[in-house]
């Protein structure tokens with residue numbers, strides 16, 4: 202099938218019967234990730250202003266070549282890599298069709314990143330499943346920015362516990378804030394991987410949807426900055442009875458014996474998690490300004506980025522419906538609910554993780570009391 206995204210027109214494998222994704226002979230195209238790719242294009246535009254010396258972009262698992270083509274259309278010196286011969290020839294055809302100068306190589310991404318004579322300023326890792334097998338090569342070799350997609354949401358959020366522990370060398374927990382748990386497990390693993398190369402990796406934009414987590418990590422080659430990132434790792438202690446949660450930084454967990462809110466001993470601890478901000482507020486605002494009308498998902502991306510920009514930096518979000526169910530109340534309109542929290546003196550914002558998710562500096566008991574009829 203022929204697909205247009207942004208100003209790029211390309212061939213992609215036809216979806217099989219009933220499938221929304223196209224998978225030809227090993228070549229994968231996922232139309233549900235168009236929003237992800239639209240945001241990538243806007244990030245690359247905003248990043249070119251933030252770091253003017255950045256020029257080279259590696260799409261490490263290119264498949265159809267679409268991400269590299271869209272980067273090249275924005276002026277980046279783009280390289281597209283894949284280990285699948287069909288993907289490589291399709292990406293080359295798509296580059297030729299768009300009359301674009303994209304270097305398409307039949308190389309394993311890890312080998313390419315370690316051995317390339319080109320220094321990649323921006324490396325984009327978009328594998329099927331966990332990005333962990335490619336993280337070392339990316340953080341050891343990229344200069345400015347590493348973009349990461351993870352589609353293994355069940356291991357990340359603790360639903361597939363052992364798999365999550367194995368992949369991310371951290372303890373995920375299945376909570377009512379599972380998208381954020383997944384993102385913070387991913388960020389923790391990426392920050393610790395970069396630190397092994399004396400490199401700081403700090404997220405400047407991150408978002409999560411049902412099928413993936415996506416983050417953009419800006420690099421700094423000063424070891425002291427890597428230490429600063431390590432200092433923002435820590436643990437969340439979660440009460441399975443009343444949904445209260447506490448967090449604390451540090452690499453040694455220090456969980457309370459009982460829930461401070463309800464006294465229950467059904468506490469679980471997750472971590473080490475990234476507890477710092479998941480984005481640079483000003484950068485997200487700049488990214489949003491770079492969305493353009495030729496993007497198929499510009500409207501949804503704008504809405505998501507607005508929410509992300511205004512989101513509080515608390516390490517976990519709440520789900521209003523889950524809380525109201527816990528308290529056997531009906532859920533009021535979200536804006537009224539947040540206004541009640543603010544009227545009681547707390548900070549409150551929506552969160553981009555879903556329409557019923559929010560953030561506040563209030564504890565679970567304070568939320569209950571502040572929003573009671």
Ligand SMILES: [Zn+2]
Pocket residue numbers: 440441442443444445460461462463464465
């Ligand atoms: Zn409790």
